[in-house]
Amino acid sequence: MSFTALCHQIFPAVIDEYHRYDDVDHPIANPYREGSIEHLLYLKNWIDTVQWHLEDLIRDPQIDPVEALVLKRRIDRSNQERTDMxxxxxxxxxxxxxxxxxxxxxxxxxxxxxxxxDRLSILALKIYHMAQEVKRTDVSAKHVEECRRKLDILLQQRTDLTTAIEELLADMAAGHKYMKVYKQMKMYNDPELNPVLYAAK
Structure with a gap:
């Protein structure tokens, strides 16, 4: 199985599992052995899926400002977890x-x-939710058709991104390309680097 095929197997399964409960606080039940790449991919997409729904919640126009701040802090933590993954x-x-x-x-x-x-994981979420819009019966035919066109584009994006990832991995395996990892130096989370935080000390 190719690496992207593994992603295409795990990511939709994660999204389906989340939507059995549709609850941002539901505990993860990762079925894969800890330390395995499957375990990492499952956890990565679970984080992305929960964050997707946190982003929905914080955009509620009637949200209480105090609750919004709590959600914003949670989204910040989720972003850091996403980067770590x-x-x-x-x-x-x-x-x-x-x-x-x-x-x-x-x-x-x-x-x-x-x-x-990471982009493939987010794309899986876009595809799932756009497909849900296509299935809606409480909206106009125009809405459904527009969402169907968008879904077709997302599916083409998935095909193109899948091809690009597999080509990159093949090039790396052959020594044609190499990788470097630069740690994401997020300054706003660091009390030593964020001026608002270190000024408050």
Whole structure:
């Protein structure tokens, strides 16, 4: 099974599992062995799925401002977890390709494999929710048709992104490309780097 095929197997299963409960506080039940790449992919998409719905909740025009602030803090934490998961997945690829002989003239990609997989995870969520819009019976035919066109585009994006990821992994396996991992130095979360936080000390 190709790596993207594994993603296409796990991500929809995660999204379906979440929507059995449709509750941002429902505990994750990751079925894969801890430390495995399957476990990481499941956890990555669960984080993305919960955050998707947190982003919906915070846009409620009637939301209480205090509750909105609590949600904003939670979304911030989720963003950090999402970034951490990307770095864990990239560590998997660094280990996988560590013995590959990088050829002279090999190039680095604009993004690491895991950041491309992050996009694939979000795309799975877009596809799921756009498909739900297509199935709605309480909206106009125009709405359904517009959403169907958008869904077709999202499915084409998935095909293109899948191809690009597989080509990148093949190039890395052959030594035609190599990867570097730059830690995401998020300054706003760091009490030593965010001026609002260090001024409050």
């Amino acid at each position: 990307v770095e864990y997945i990239d560590s998997y690829f660094l280990d996988k390709f560590k013995d590959v002989a990088i050829e002279s003239g090999a190039k680095i990609n604009t993004e690491s494999p895991a950041w491309a997989i």
